[in-house]
Amino acid sequence: MSSAATSQLLALLGTELPIIQAPMAGVQVGAMTVAVSNAGGLGSLPAAMLGADALRSELAAIRERTARPYNVNFFCHAPPVPSSEREANWRATLAPYYREFGIDASAIPPGPGRRAFGAEEAELLAEFEPPVVSFHFGLPSAELMVRVRRWGAKLLASATTVDEARWLEDHGVDAVIAQGLEAGGHRGHFLSDDLSAQLGTFALLPQVVRAVRVPVIAAGGIADANGVAAALALGAAGVQVGTAYLLCPEATTSALHRAALQSDAARHTALTRLFTGRPARGIVNRVMRELGPMNPAAPAFPLATAAIAPLRAHAEKQGSGDFSPLWSGQNASGCLALPAAEVTRSLAEGLL
Missing domain, CATH: 3.20.20.70 (Aldolase class I)
Structure with missing residues (x-):
């Protein structure tokens, strides 16, 4: 040094x-x-x-x-100006998942994350x-x-x-x-x-x-x-x-996230807008594969978070990280x- x-x-x-x-x-x-x-x-x-x-x-x-x-x-x-049209389009994009999980989209409150x-x-x-x-x-x-x-x-x-x-x-x-x-x-x-x-x-x-x-x-x-x-x-x-x-014990990383980081899945990351509305790198999962990680339907940061949060919560209760932001850099070897x-x-x- x-x-x-x-x-x-x-x-x-x-x-x-x-x-x-x-x-x-x-x-x-x-x-x-x-x-x-x-x-x-x-x-x-x-x-x-x-x-x-x-x-x-x-x-x-x-x-x-x-x-x-x-x-x-x-x-x-800069906090974005909420758009009801864009929010509706985002929820329509997520609608098949709401139906799959039995989630009432009308009960999901909007809001920044x-x-x-x-x-x-x-x-x-x-x-x-x-x-x-x-x-x-x-x-x-x-x-x-x-x-x-x-x-x-x-x-x-x-x-x-x-x-x-x-x-x-x-x-x-x-x-x-x-x-x-x-x-x-x-x-x-x-x-x-x-x-x-x-x-x-x-x-x-x-x-x-x-x-x-x-x-x-x-x-x-x-x-x-x-x-x-x-x-x-x-x-x-x-x-x-x-x-x-x-993976440190001091981290609050979830068990699902920890498991993903220690699996072969950690070798495949991508930038995605799906979880917050702004590009962020995480381990590729189901929602990123199916919607495309940079899907333009996601509202501006941080307004995308609210609509996808119930899907994340439902999947995590089932032991799945399919709708979770599994943040990771490209090199998880350390x-x-x-x-x-x-x-x-x-x-x-x-x-x-």
Whole structure:
């Protein structure tokens, strides 16, 4: 870990290791955050699916269990205008499954499944003053960023293209997360929806490193110490890893999701809009095969979630993940049922 870029990142984050645990909404809470931070990495808490009370509770627990730096992550999407026509079309697309499972579609309430960062979240964060705050899908307003910086928080954000990386640097982030196309979960794109403009991690990374002056964190397809070393060799100051943590006991990954990650099915992932309305990488399952993973009928993010949620709940009760978002990156080979601290240290093997 002798590179100037890595040293700069460690000084910025206050961590011992250049390992950041990716925030993974829906499959982890603060227990994972604490375990990774206490192991010397930067643990992350995903906040997009947490209401105010739940977020306050998680932050209080983290503060009690670690004195190490940690990250709180938020989404910055523009809330869409609901369309009754588009919602009706989406439910019509799902109608054969409703009939199969005996679900009354008229009883399903609409509603978003993710919250965007706003004044309420900024005010709540100020009670805890987390050392690092990260954003996905761009950045909040300049006013909100000023509020977050008041207690000295360092700001990170995801870029899926060189243009996005430059934009983030111009708008004041302290480090850029270069998210390759291999990464599991939601794509962090925000300047363009054109997925053909997005690159794999090891194609994107060196281009972003050349384009910006701030430290660059590689994300996507990195599952072990060799992958970490390769990213650092290409100029990354550190890495962000998600999928490798999904089988940890600290994760809240469901039994169905864990089984899929340990099966041959994990070798086949795809970007899909079906579960939320925005491209996210997960293990291919029945609904993705039958409807097509990028079916245009799905409403804008995050409005697709409500209509498919009852199908997911029904299938999961039957022991099936056919309608579940089984998020995973393209490389699940490092996804092992080990404590998060052990995974963190294994990723950093050879760096100390």
